[in-house]
Amino acid sequence: MAHGSKEEELKQRIDFLEKKVAQTRKIKEEIEQREELFSLFVKHTPAAVAMCDRNMCYLAYSRRWALDYGLADRDLVGQCHYEVFRDIPAKWKEEHQQCFAGQSIVNEEEVFPRLDGSVDWVRRELHPWRRSDGEIGGLIMFTEVITERKKAEAEKKRVEYQLHQAQKMESIGVLAGGIAHDFNNLLMGIQGRTSLMLMDTESSDPHYVQLTKIEEHIQSATALTKQLLGFARGGKYEVKPSRMNELVLNTADMFGRTKKEVKLHFKLDDSLWSVEADQPQMEQVLLNLFVNAWQAMPDGGDIYVQTENLELDRRYLKPYGLEPGKYVKVSVTDTGIGMDEKTMKRVFDPFFTTKEQGRGTGLGLASVYGIMKNHRGFVNAYSEPGNGST
Known part of the structure; x- marks a missing residue:
């Protein structure tokens, strides 16, 4: 009996161990x-x-x-x-x-x-x-x-800003156009009466000099009115196929004759597309950009002019209300004092200027904006304080 009990106990232990091994294997x-x-x-x-x-x-x-x-x-x-x-x-x-x-x-x-x-x-x-x-x-x-998300956020901000700018400038343009037309009519009335008075006044008359001064001021005011009308898209354009490289070089030559302290550098695309433009208006745009760059460099400096062909898509052009397609880009970069973000937001506003009194009317870049818009184009500005502007 004792021997049988040991065998039974051993068998139970073996069964227990086998179950444990099976459980362990399963686990x-x-x-x-x-x-x-x-x-x-x-x-x-x-x-x-x-x-x-x-x-x-x-x-x-x-x-x-x-x-x-x-x-x-x-x-x-x-x-x-x-x-x-x-x-x-x-x-x-x-x-x-x-x-x-x-x-x-x-x-x-x-x-x-x-x-x-x-x-x-x-x-x-x-x-x-x-x-x-x-x-x-x-x-x-x-x-x-999240790079793509960051790019999308930046693009959204850019589009919203450009759309806001376009709406703001459109409103200012309507207001400026109305004022310019009315002011021009007043000037013509003053001009007519001044001319009549001069006809009846001898050059030796003490009032003659004052009348000629009035006439000079009228001419200056008329020139300002024309710039304001250019911003307001009220100018008359004679549009024809134009070569921007030629316009750039011609305007730069005229500008460079009187601004010896500034050195001009050119990087012009030889295969630049022809554009439909009013040549005198384009020359005015370029001259205003050159003058603005020169005024940002009181001690002299360099102006870099570049032309290139671009194909822009609908997403990029949406804030400007323009159709996608082929565009010609002209960039004018100076090595001047640059602008901060606050100034950048107002740079194309009429009568806005950072120059001291007597050095600017605040209509140069405003007229650039208006002329470019009327040519189914657009203008942007990029700048950092101390690093020049484009």
Whole structure:
């Protein structure tokens, strides 16, 4: 009986061990299956995610992570993150240590320099992960490339700003046009009466000099009115095929004869398209731009003039109310004092000037704006304080 009891006990123990082994094997298979599922989940998640241990060695990473960082041809598991990214910013390494201390870090937008020299905008998150004993085993990194979103936001702001500017200038143009026409009529009345008085006045008469001064002031006021009408799109145009390179060189030659302290540089496209334009009006536009550049360089400097062909799409031209197609670009860049953002917003407003009294009417760039708009074109200004203007 005793021998039988021992055999029975041994059999029970063997059965128990077999069950334990089977349970352990099953648990192991379940763990392996879960690890495989977790690995597949991480690998195929559409986000850029990576999991590292406390030595910053990769445990798992998504395919998107590898693609976003140009690492699709490498197996990163077991490799150190700092060996993969040798030029990682010191700030990011500090954040990794903060994460190992239990802190989660979220950066909504941040500049990320690529190995090829390009720059992307990214959104980053760092979160610690814990082992079963509660200790921090490493960190999980999440990044989202938001460069396209940033570009879209910038484009939206540009379109909204240009649309606002176009609406503002349209309103000012209507007002300026009405005032200019009425003011011009008043000037013509004064001019007529002054001319009649001069006809009846001898040159020796003490009033003769004063009357001629009045006539000179009338002529100056008439010239201002013409500029204001140009801004308000009220001028008469004789449009014909024109070569902008020739107009640029002719106007620059006329300007350069009297402005020896300024040096002109040209980069003109030999294959520049012909444009439909009123040549005297285009010469006025160019001369106003040259004069404006010269006035921004009181101690002399350089003016760079460039022409080129552009094909612009509907999205870019939407704020200007223009049709997509072929355009000719003329840029005039100076090495002057530049403008701040506040000045830039008003640079084409009539009568706005930053020059001291007597040096400008504030109508030069305003007339450029009006003439270009009436030629189914547009004008933009780019500048930074101390870095000149274009």
